[in-house]
Amino acid sequence: MTKFLQFDCDLDTFIEELKKHLNKNNKKIETLLAQKEKTYANFVKPLEMMDEYLEQFFTPLSHLNAVNNSEKTQKVYTEALPLVTEYSTQLSQNIEIYNAYKEIMQKEQTSLNSEQKRVLALNILHFELSGAHLDKKTKQRLQEINLKKSELSNNFSQNLLDATNAYEYIITDESDIEGLPKSEIENAKFEDNGVIKYKLTLQMPSYIAYMTYGKNRAIREELYRAYVSRAPQNAKIIDELLALRQEMSQLLGFKNYAELSLATKMAEDTKSVLGFLENLLENSIPQAKNELQELQNIAPHKLESHDTSYYAEILKKEQYDIDEEEYRPYFEQKNVIAGMFTFLDKLFNVTCKQVKEKLWHEKAYAYDVYENDILKARIYLDLEARESKRGGAWMHNWQTHCTDEAGKKPLASAFIVCSFPPSNDTNPSLLRHDDVVTLFHETGHTLHHILSEVNENEVSGVNGVEWDAVEFPSQFLENFAYEPQVLKMFAKHYETNETISDEMIDKLVKSKNFLSAMGMLRQLEFSLFDFKLHTKVYQGDEVQNLLDTIREKTALIKPPKYNKFQNGFSHIFSGGYAAGYYSYKWAEVLSADTFYTVVDENIFNSPTAKKYQNIILHRGGSQSMQELFHELMGRDADTTQLLRLNGIVE
Structure with a gap:
């Protein structure tokens, strides 16, 4: 068992070290390819670990650029990105590696285990989706497209951050x-x-x-x-990205980027995705219209987009006598973290112990994670908003559990990053309940990665998991942030230590689905816009026209003309959700179904929770989520459980 990496990123020498790293990798690839007899052990495994070590080296830079953004991190990251992109593209298009993988798959079919077969199958697919089998001219163009796409995505994200901070x-x-x-x-x-x-x-x-x-x-x-209206310059980037994605898709033999995207997802085809979204939309519209009418009834004027949150809070307090401010003293950040860890211990026998380690910021903390008293991983928490930090919340994996070439088992590690209210010398960080849900969500992702028991790193943890299933563990865990017996583990007043009352919990639970159908419509708007946007090339005003057309059905309050939501839609233009934003709802069907089964079994005595730990968390991406879910539940997922979770059906 190997030790954890120490967080370190020397910005002054990073580019030089990266070039050395990539050069060393390229030489190793030549040596591996020169072998006469290639096997899984002497060819695939070394390539796998080479990729893992490069990820371990590069992650601290990408992490710093997101959480301690400065002119220097921007400069180094911008310089590093094309180097890594070019290297990755060349590697993914190497016909010799592609042919070697196919040969090994055929030759060792009877001796390979299921994890190794999955690694080979996914790699062969990814090689084909990278154009490894295509002619030299086409591969060169695909490489140019990938370089340009990574540059544009980085610029999109930086423009948004700069506009937010300005x-x-x-x-x-x-x-x-x-x-x-x-x-x-x-x-x-x-x-x-x-x-x-x-x-x-x-x-x-x-x-x-x-x-x-x-x-x-x-x-x-x-x-x-x-x-x-932030970052209007991103409109030009959107046009370029959409054109490049379409060109890339057609070069790879797909009609559009949506079809290319689905090649690595659970959903069968574009018709399945659009049918799924339209079905949810039709089921949600009647309740959403009623919810909007309730809001309008308490407003002294016609509701506009900038009014909804304000009047929603008034209506919420009126209907449930609930005021977010009354709850925040019960959700002091450190208490919530400690209570969440207690919950994980009781549900999965997973314990977290804080360790002292010099990190990138004084508000960041490290914890060692034990499963059944065995050291399993390390997690890093950086939870408070600051100017140098990208907005939002995410989990980023760093080290992956696997067996290396020497037979050792490196421990896993991951970052949990959020944007909670900052603490200072006089004020603790008091969270909204939405923040608590976010913390549980990102921790769900983290457990999926760090509790893996898979030996092949490319299908261990979140690696190899279909994109439309990757939100399943995060959404599953976030649902427990509303469960009374879970809340009582950490919801204690930070000044009096008084546990939150049953009455307050009851109001919170009842208010959970407050305006939920309107919220569902908003998410479906994002999903439909993203997916349809990638079914052909939209340029200039066509992008806004598409969004406006979708909003005719999804937006019960018409947004003002100056609303250019797309220029800030970082999930699909600087994240990994292009033609995949629907994944949140797709995965939510799996999570809602599993969650209700565990709750019906009384949570802490639930055999399904233990099966979930052993099947979903331990096996990562080593099998298709379709197979794993069938093994977990013994059937297909029940879509109505998602509507039940949102209070749209009983």
Whole structure:
């Protein structure tokens, strides 16, 4: 068993070290290819581990660029990206490796285990999806496309971050700040020449707080306008990316990028995806219209897009007597983390112990993870928002559990990153319940990666899992953030240590599906827009026209003309969700079905929870999720459980 890597990234020498690393890899590839007799052990395994070590080397840079973004990290990352992209593209198009994999698959068919066969099958597919079998000119063009795509995606993300950080709105009239959470008022407050002022930003905690509680409608509209019109230069990037994706798809023999995307997913074809989304849409519209009417009934004017969060909070308090602010003292960040770890221990016999390690920021922490008292992994938590950090939340895997060439078993590690309200010397980080759900969600991803018991790193943890199934473990875990017996493990008032009352929990649970059909429509809008956008080439105004057409059915409040949501849709233009945003709902069917089975078995005594740990978490991507789910539940997933989870059906 090998030790964990120490987090270290020397920006001054990174490019030089990366070039050495890639050069060493290329020489090793030549040596491996020169072998007369190629086997899984002497050819596939070394290539697998080579890829793992490159990922381990590169991850600290990509992580730093996301959580401690600076001119220097941007410069180094921008310089490093084309080097890695070019190397990866050449590797994925190497016809000799492709032929060797096919030969080994045929020759060792009877002696390979199921994990090894899965590695070979996925690699052969990925080689074909990279054009390894195509002519030299086509492969050269695909390489150029991949380089340009990675550059454009990076620029898209950086433009969005820069635009978010560049904006601020200064309030001088204290009446305009009334109603905001005390902690947000404190965070916004600053002194300028002896005058107390308040700074609002487009960072998530600040933006959400004002849109939810800010009484001044004009300020809400100003913030909303700034948020939905960020990074207009990204429109040109979208056009370029869409054109490149379509060209790439056709070079690889697909009609469009949506079809190319589905080649590695659970969904069978484009018709299956669109039918799935349209079915959810039809089932959700009637309830969504009723929900909007309830909102409109309490507003003294016609509702606009910048009004919904504000009046939703008023209606929520009126219907459930629930005020997010009353709950936040019960969700102090450190208490939530400790309580979540207690829950994981009780559900899976997984324990987390904090370790001292010098990391990239004083607010980042490391924990060793034990399963059945055996050291299994290390996780790193960086949970608070700051200017140098990309918005949103994510899990990023670093090390993968596997068996290396020497027969040793490296331990796994991963990062959990969120954008929670920042703590300071006078104020702790008090979370909204939505933040708690987010933490559970990202921890679900993390467990999927670090608890793997697969020996081949390319199908261990989240590696090799179909993209439309990868959200299954995260969504499964997040649902427990509403369960009363789970909440009582950590929801304690940070000042009095009083456990949250049954009455407060009851209100929270009942409010869970508040405006859920409207929320469903919003997600379906994103999914339909993304998927249809990749069924042919849309350019310029066509992109907005497509979105407008979809919104005729999904947007019950028509957004203003200045809303250019697509310019900030980083999931599909700088993340991995292009023609795959539907995956959230697809996977949610699996998670809802599994979750209700565990709850019906009383959670902590659930045999299904133990089976889930052994089948889904331990086996990672070593089998198709379709096969694993069938083994877990003994049947196909029940779609109605997703509607039940959202309160749309009983």
